[in-house]
Amino acid sequence: xxxxxxxxxxxxxxxxxxxxxxxxxxxxxxxxxxxxxxxxxxxxxxxxxxxxxxxxxxxxxxxxxxxxxxxxxxxxxxxxxxxxxxxxxxxxxxxxxxxxxxxxxxxxxxxxxxxxxxxxxxxxxxxxxxxxxxxxxxxxxxxxxxxxxxxxxxxxxxxxxxxxxxxxxxxxxxxxxxxxxxxxxxxxxxxxxxxxxxxxxxxxxxxxxxxxxxxxxxxxxxxxxxxxxxxxxxxxxxxxxxxxxxxxxxxxxxxxxxxxxxxxxxxxxxxxxxxxxxxxx
Numbered sequence: 446x447x448x449x450x451x452x453x454x455x456x457x458x459x460x461x462x463x464x465x466x467x468x469x470x471x472x473x474x475x476x477x478x479x480x481x482x483x484x485x486x487x488x489x490x491x492x493x494x495x496x497x498x499x500x501x502x503x504x505x506x507x508x509x510x511x512x513x514x515x516x517x518x519x520x521x522x523x524x525x526x527x528x529x530x531x532x533x534x535x536x537x538x539x540x541x542x543x544x545x546x547x548x549x550x551x552x553x554x555x556x557x558x559x560x561x562x563x564x565x566x567x568x569x570x571x572x573x574x575x576x577x578x579x580x581x582x583x584x585x586x587x588x589x590x591x592x593x594x595x596x597x598x599x600x601x602x603x604x605x606x607x608x609x610x611x612x613x614x615x616x617x618x619x620x621x622x623x624x625x626x627x628x629x630x631x632x633x634x635x636x637x638x639x640x641x642x643x644x645x646x647x648x649x650x651x652x653x654x655x656x657x658x659x660x661x662x663x664x665x666x667x668x669x670x671x672x673x674x675x676x677x678x679x680x681x682x683x684x685x686x687x688x689x690x691x692x693x694x695x696x697x698x699x700x701x702x703x704x705x706x707x708x709x710x711x712x713x714x715x716x717x718x719x720x721x722x723x724x725x726x
Contacts, residue, residue, distance in 0.1 A: 447479045447512075450520070452486030464488035465502035472506035482515035482548075491521065492530040495556055500534065504542040513543055519552030519573075526553075529575040529605040529726045533557035540564050547592075554606050557581055562588035568625075569595040575633075575725040576606025579613055586616050593623040597630035597657065600640075605725050611639045618647035630657035630684075633722045641667030650676040659686040659706070660723035665694045672697060682706075687723045689713060 451467045464485065471477055488499055496518055516539065519531050531553025537560055540546060547568045551557065554574035559581060567590050572581070577600050585598070600614070601607045614631060616622065629649060631640050641658055650656065656677070658667075668690050671677050683705040685698075695707050713720055 447476050448482040450484040453489045458489035464499035468502040472509035477509045484517040484520045486520045487525040491526045495532040495534040497534050507542045515548040517550040559584045571597040573599050576601035579609040595628035600634040602635045618649045620648045628655040633660040635662050637661030637663040638667030642670040645670035645674040654681040657684040659684045662720035663688040
């Protein structure tokens with residue numbers, strides 16, 4: 446099993462190194478035939494250059510990576526590029542080029558598109574960003590992903606790209622859309638209480654093992670609906686990490702005996718109760 450991470454630091458980029466060259470070089474190496482996981486980090490000035498600068502090379506060399514099962518595009522720290530600055534692109538052609546791909550992770554949502562999303566093998570889809578555009582939300586909602594087991598969406602905030610409302614998220618709480626889904630993450634949101642109340646007795650919980658509502662602005666308001674739900678109590682794991690719940694609510698969760706993560710308690714910034722998700726800019 447081979448896992449490789451390709452990235453270009455500032456000096457290398459200034460010296461003329463480009464991601465398409467790294468991919469072409471990788472495709473010529475003997476280990477390309479056993480590569481199972483490929484992570485693409487900073488491709489150089491990602492705040493203005495999209496993956497279009499190297500996607501053609503990746504797709505053109507697809508036959509050199511017959512065992513590729515996991516692909517991560519955009520694995521950068523804030524020191525490389527703030528998540529809200531990462532320029533993405535239409536990534537559907539990548540999925541079409543790798544029909545055996547099982548895991549697809551994307552970081553950054555500026556310019557991101559996933560139109561006509563269909564894949565017969567994909568089991569995991571993760572989008573990490575500070576604001577997920579409604580257009581992308583709708584594209585995922587209408588996707589045909591019969592093998593999808595894990596869907597993890599960082600919803601973020603309006604200032605960094607999220608232009609949807611609760612009703613745009615509700616379809617993910619219905620059964621039948623992704624019949625094999627066992628992990629649902631609707632996280633990093635400033636409407637986390639609304640999502641929690643909607644999710645508390647949603648039919649989708651009957652098939653889930655894990656519900657992830659972490660990294661958002663969850664307070665006692667949303668937690669109350671969750672803690673009173675019999676469906677929630679049947680989950681194998683509930684992730685509420687990074688939250689604005691009170692000490693009392695945290696103790697109530699611990700008393701349930703559930704496998705629930707209530708770490709990283711946050712405090713509102715001021716008397717106006719300003720609360721912020723974990724990842725925005």
